[in-house]
Amino acid sequence: MYNIPTSSSRRVVIIGGGFGGLAAAKALRESGLQVVMIDSNNCHQFQPLLYQVATSGLEPTAIAFPLRSILRGRKDFHFRMAYVTGVDVERCVVMTETGELEYDYLVVAAGADTNYFGMSNIEAASMPLKSIDEALALRNRIYRSLESAQKCECVEEQERLLNFVIVGGGATGVELAGALAELRNRVLPRDFPDLDFSRMKVWLLNASDRLLEAFSEKSSEKCLTDLRAMGVDVLVEAKVSDYADGAVIYNDGQRIESANLIWASGIIANKFEGLDNTARGRRIVIDEYCRVGERVFAIGDIAINNESPLPQVAQVAIQQGRNVGRNVINMERGRALEKFVYKNKGSMATIGRNRAVAEIGRLRVSGFAAWVLWLFVHLLFILGFRNKLLVMWDWAWSYVTHDQPLRSIIEAKKRR
Amino acid sequence: MYNIPTSSSRRVVIIGGGFGGLAAAKALRESGLQVVMIDSNNCHQFQPLLYQVATSGLEPTAIAFPLRSILRGRKDFHFRMAYVTGVDVERCVVMTETGELEYDYLVVAAGADTNYFGMSNIEAASMPLKSIDEALALRNRIYRSLESAQKCECVEEQERLLNFVIVGGGATGVELAGALAELRNRVLPRDFPDLDFSRMKVWLLNASDRLLEAFSEKSSEKCLTDLRAMGVDVLVEAKVSDYADGAVIYNDGQRIESANLIWASGIIANKFEGLDNTARGRRIVIDEYCRVGERVFAIGDIAINNESPLPQVAQVAIQQGRNVGRNVINMERGRALEKFVYKNKGSMATIGRNRAVAEIGRLRVSGFAAWVLWLFVHLLFILGFRNKLLVMWDWAWSYVTHDQPLRSIIEAKKRR
Known part of the structure; x- marks a missing residue:
C-alpha cells in the first residue's frame, strides 16, 4: 500500500x-x-x-x-x-x-497538541500555539484586534480588544508575553499613532505560584522581575477555569474582559x-x-x-x-539493545531584547549573556542553511531597526 | 465616526x-x-x-x-x-x-476580483490568483495534489491529481504556466523521487487564438514557442465552459480530468x-x-x-x-483641473528562467535581455527596502540552486 x-x-x-x-x-x-x-x-x-x-x-x-x-x-x-x-x-x-x-x-x-483539560468554552475561544498554522492565526488575530480597537468608539469594547491574556507561565507563555510586550512598547505605537497604547495590556496568568517551574527559583524570580519591568501584568496563583461573555474567568469568578485569549497552559x-x-x-x-x-x-x-x-x-x-x-x-544485527539514558543539556527561555535565562548543569546565566546563548543555540538547531540565514536576517533586522516588519494579515483561503 | x-x-x-x-x-x-x-x-x-x-x-x-x-x-x-x-x-x-x-x-x-462570468461550478472548483491569500491557497493545493498523487494507487486518479489546468492566456496565466513547468522540470523530481513527472501536465487554455493579446503578434508567437519548449500543453481557441465530475470542460464537451483548475481568465x-x-x-x-x-x-x-x-x-x-x-x-486651491492623459510605458511578461517578452514603445525585446529588464522593473516597483532585498535574495537563491525552498504547506487556522 x-x-x-x-x-x-x-x-x-x-x-x-x-x-x-x-x-x-x-x-x-x-x-x-x-x-x-x-x-x-x-x-x-x-x-x-x-x-x-x-x-x-x-x-x-x-x-x-x-x-x-x-x-x-x-x-x-x-x-x-x-x-x-x-x-x-x-x-x-x-x-x-x-x-x-x-x-x-x-x-x-x-x-x-494543546490541552484544554476538557474546558470547551476555552477551546472554542482561545488561540493555541503548537503549529505554524496556529502561530499565523494568532498573528492575524493580534493585528485584527488592534485594527478593530482603532476603529472602535466604545471604550469598554476597545479595552476588551486591547487585553491580551496569555494563560500558562512555562517557556511558551513567558516568551510570548515578553515578545508581545516588546511589540507594544517599541513597534506598534509608530504604526497606530491614533491609539493610546498605555491601554493595551499583556496579561500572563499562571496557575502555580511561580513562572518557569522547570527552572530554579532564582531564574523564575529573575523572569518575573524582567517581565514586570517590561510592563507585563503577571498574575501567579491565577487558575483560569472558563471563558464566558467575552471574559476570561479565573479563581472562582474573577474576570478579565478580553477578545484575545492565548492558551499555553499544557499539552x-x-x-x-x-x-x-x-x-x-x-x-x-x-x-x-x-x-x-x-x-x-x-x-x-x-x-x-x-x-x-x-x-x-x-x-x-x-x-x-x-x-x-x-x-x-x-x-x-542481533546485538543487545542499549538502554535509554537522558542527558539533560539544560534549559533556556528568552524574555525580551537582551534578556533571557539559561541553566546548564550548575551554571545559571541571565541577562545579555543568556540571551546571546539562546540566539546561538536556536540558530544551531534550525534545519537548513537557508533557514538559518533567514532567521539571522530577520533577527538582525528587528534588532537594528526596532521593527517587526511582518505585520501583514495573510490567510491561505479563497476570498468570498 | x-x-x-x-x-x-x-x-x-x-x-x-x-x-x-x-x-x-x-x-x-x-x-x-x-x-x-x-x-x-x-x-x-x-x-x-x-x-x-x-x-x-x-x-x-x-x-x-x-x-x-x-x-x-x-x-x-x-x-x-x-x-x-x-x-x-x-x-x-x-x-x-x-x-x-x-x-x-x-x-x-x-x-x-476574479470574473467567473457566472459559471458557478467553475467558481466553486477553481483556484483564483488575485490576492496573497489565494496565492498561498494555490501553493498549498499544488503540494497537496502532489502528495496525494504520490500515495495514490489508482492510475486515473493519479492522472487527475497531476493535471494542472490554467485557464486564461494573459500575463498571469502565461507566467504561472511557465513557473509551474519549471517547478516540474527542475525542482519537484528531486523531492518526489518515487513519482514519474512525465505524467504531470501543465495545461494552458486560452479562449482566443493567441496568448498575450495585449502584446504584438511576434511576442505572442515567441511566448507560445517558449512555453511549448518548456513542456506546457498550450491550447488556443479552447473556451472553458464548465467543471463537472472532476473534469474541466471546454469547446462543447472536450474534457481534461483535473483536480487543479486555476482560473486566470478575467476580472x-x-x-x-x-x-x-x-x-x-x-x-x-x-x-x-x-x-x-x-x-x-x-x-x-x-x-x-x-x-x-x-x-x-x-x-x-x-x-x-x-x-x-x-x-x-x-x-x-481654486485652480483648473488637469485632464488625465495615459502614457503607455510598455508591457512585459516573464515566461521562465532567462525567458521573457517586453515591449516598450516600438522596442520589442525577448529572451534573456527582456528577462533581466523584467527583474529590474519589478524590483523597482516593490515597496520597501526590506522587501526588495528579500525578493532579490529569493530570486538569487532559486537562480543559483535551481531550487524553490518554500514548499511547506502552511495555513492560518486553528487545528482540529
Missing part, C-alpha cells in the same frame, strides 16, 4: 517529522533498511520559535523545513503525507485516514489508537528501551516511561530518536 | 491601498488635507508577483507591505481597516460593514454601491478627470472612461492616482 517501492530490506515506519522522528531517521541513515516517514504536514516545524512567528518577528517559512528536502538523496527513504489514526500491532500495520501501511519496525513520534499527547496511551497526558507507556511492543517504539512528547518520567521537550525527543534508531540497527 | 481625530483640514477618503490608492495618497502628501485610507487588508499586495508566491518562489511577506508603514509619519494621514460596501453621495459618506465615514473628497480605488470590478458601475466588467464610469461626481473620483481597475477605455493594469492605476491627487489639490 501507499505506493512505496518494493525493497529487499525490512521497513521502518516513522510517524512524525518532529525532533524525535527526524533524529530516528538520521540514526537510520546508514542502516540499509527501508525508512518511510509519515506526517500530516509536509514540513518539519521548529516549535521553539513559534511565538516569534506569532508576534511577527519571523517568516513562517523560516521555521518550516520541507521533510522531503531532508530525506532527499537518501537511498530507500520515503516520505508520505498522511494523517495517522493508530496502529494494529497484530497485523503490523499503521492505520491512516487514507489507507494502511505495513511495517517491520515502528517508531511513533507523533507528538502532542496532551496526540490521539493514537492501538497502543496503551492511558498514562498521564494521554501518553503511550514505554519501557527503558522506549519500547511499547516487540518492534514498536514511541518517543518524544507522545511517550512516557512511568519509572523515570521526563519533561516533554525537544532534547528528550532527539536523544530518544537517536537511541531508537541505534536499537533498530542492533535488533537487525 | 471611525475614530478619526478631528482636523481643521478637509478630508480625502481613499478606498483601496493598491497601486492607484497609494499613488493618490503619495500625491496628497504635501496637500495639508486630512487623508484617510481604507482597505479590507492591512497591507499593499504586489499583484504582479502573486504567481511566484503560488509556485513557492517567493515568501508571501516579500510582496506584502503593511499600509500603516507606508503612511507612518505623514501628518494627518490615517489608515482604517474596513470592508467598504459603497457610497452615499447625497450625504457624502462611505458605507462600510462596520459603520459610516464622512468625506469631503472621495477616491474609489477598490480594484477588481470584474469589486462590488460598489451608490455609483454608476454598469460599464463593461462592472466598472464605474468616469470622465476625462477620473470623476464620477462633484468631488468623487474612481481610478484603476474599478473605473472606465468609455470615451477612451484603458487596460486594467498597474500603470494606469498609478498614473490616474497621481492625476487625481493633483486635481484634489487644484480644487482646494
Whole structure:
C-alpha cells in the first residue's frame, strides 16, 4: 500500500517529522533498511520559535523545513503525507485516514497538541500555539484586534480588544508575553499613532505560584522581575477555569474582559489508537528501551516511561530518536539493545531584547549573556542553511531597526 | 465616526491601498488635507508577483507591505481597516460593514476580483490568483495534489491529481504556466523521487487564438514557442465552459480530468454601491478627470472612461492616482483641473528562467535581455527596502540552486 517501492530490506515506519522522528531517521541513515516517514504536514516545524512567528518577528517559512528536502538523496527513504489514526500491532500495520501501511519496525513520534483539560468554552475561544498554522492565526488575530480597537468608539469594547491574556507561565507563555510586550512598547505605537497604547495590556496568568517551574527559583524570580519591568501584568496563583461573555474567568469568578485569549497552559499527547496511551497526558507507556511492543517504539512528547518520567521537550525527543534508531540497527544485527539514558543539556527561555535565562548543569546565566546563548543555540538547531540565514536576517533586522516588519494579515483561503 | 481625530483640514477618503490608492495618497502628501485610507487588508499586495508566491518562489511577506508603514509619519494621514460596501453621495459618506465615514473628497480605488462570468461550478472548483491569500491557497493545493498523487494507487486518479489546468492566456496565466513547468522540470523530481513527472501536465487554455493579446503578434508567437519548449500543453481557441465530475470542460464537451483548475481568465470590478458601475466588467464610469461626481473620483481597475477605455493594469492605476491627487489639490486651491492623459510605458511578461517578452514603445525585446529588464522593473516597483532585498535574495537563491525552498504547506487556522 501507499505506493512505496518494493525493497529487499525490512521497513521502518516513522510517524512524525518532529525532533524525535527526524533524529530516528538520521540514526537510520546508514542502516540499509527501508525508512518511510509519515506526517500530516509536509514540513518539519521548529516549535521553539513559534511565538516569534506569532508576534511577527519571523517568516513562517523560516521555521518550516520541507521533510522531503531532508530525506532527499537518501537511498530507500520515503516520505508520505498522511494523517495517522493508530496502529494494529497484530497485523503490523499503521492505520491512516487514507489507507494502511505495513511495517517491520515502528517508531511513533507523533507528538502532542494543546490541552484544554476538557474546558470547551476555552477551546472554542482561545488561540493555541503548537503549529505554524496556529502561530499565523494568532498573528492575524493580534493585528485584527488592534485594527478593530482603532476603529472602535466604545471604550469598554476597545479595552476588551486591547487585553491580551496569555494563560500558562512555562517557556511558551513567558516568551510570548515578553515578545508581545516588546511589540507594544517599541513597534506598534509608530504604526497606530491614533491609539493610546498605555491601554493595551499583556496579561500572563499562571496557575502555580511561580513562572518557569522547570527552572530554579532564582531564574523564575529573575523572569518575573524582567517581565514586570517590561510592563507585563503577571498574575501567579491565577487558575483560569472558563471563558464566558467575552471574559476570561479565573479563581472562582474573577474576570478579565478580553477578545484575545492565548492558551499555553499544557499539552496532551496526540490521539493514537492501538497502543496503551492511558498514562498521564494521554501518553503511550514505554519501557527503558522506549519500547511499547516487540518492534514498536514511541518517543518524544507522545511517550512516557512511568519509572523515570521526563519533561516533554525537544532534547528528550532527539536523544530518544537517536537511541531508537541505534536499537533498530542492533535488533537487525542481533546485538543487545542499549538502554535509554537522558542527558539533560539544560534549559533556556528568552524574555525580551537582551534578556533571557539559561541553566546548564550548575551554571545559571541571565541577562545579555543568556540571551546571546539562546540566539546561538536556536540558530544551531534550525534545519537548513537557508533557514538559518533567514532567521539571522530577520533577527538582525528587528534588532537594528526596532521593527517587526511582518505585520501583514495573510490567510491561505479563497476570498468570498 | 471611525475614530478619526478631528482636523481643521478637509478630508480625502481613499478606498483601496493598491497601486492607484497609494499613488493618490503619495500625491496628497504635501496637500495639508486630512487623508484617510481604507482597505479590507492591512497591507499593499504586489499583484504582479502573486504567481511566484503560488509556485513557492517567493515568501508571501516579500510582496506584502503593511499600509500603516507606508503612511507612518505623514501628518494627518490615517489608515482604517474596513470592508467598504459603497457610497452615499447625497450625504457624502462611505458605507462600510462596520459603520459610516464622512468625506469631503472621495477616491474609489477598490480594484477588481476574479470574473467567473457566472459559471458557478467553475467558481466553486477553481483556484483564483488575485490576492496573497489565494496565492498561498494555490501553493498549498499544488503540494497537496502532489502528495496525494504520490500515495495514490489508482492510475486515473493519479492522472487527475497531476493535471494542472490554467485557464486564461494573459500575463498571469502565461507566467504561472511557465513557473509551474519549471517547478516540474527542475525542482519537484528531486523531492518526489518515487513519482514519474512525465505524467504531470501543465495545461494552458486560452479562449482566443493567441496568448498575450495585449502584446504584438511576434511576442505572442515567441511566448507560445517558449512555453511549448518548456513542456506546457498550450491550447488556443479552447473556451472553458464548465467543471463537472472532476473534469474541466471546454469547446462543447472536450474534457481534461483535473483536480487543479486555476482560473486566470478575467476580472470584474469589486462590488460598489451608490455609483454608476454598469460599464463593461462592472466598472464605474468616469470622465476625462477620473470623476464620477462633484468631488468623487474612481481610478484603476474599478473605473472606465468609455470615451477612451484603458487596460486594467498597474500603470494606469498609478498614473490616474497621481492625476487625481493633483486635481484634489487644484480644487482646494481654486485652480483648473488637469485632464488625465495615459502614457503607455510598455508591457512585459516573464515566461521562465532567462525567458521573457517586453515591449516598450516600438522596442520589442525577448529572451534573456527582456528577462533581466523584467527583474529590474519589478524590483523597482516593490515597496520597501526590506522587501526588495528579500525578493532579490529569493530570486538569487532559486537562480543559483535551481531550487524553490518554500514548499511547506502552511495555513492560518486553528487545528482540529
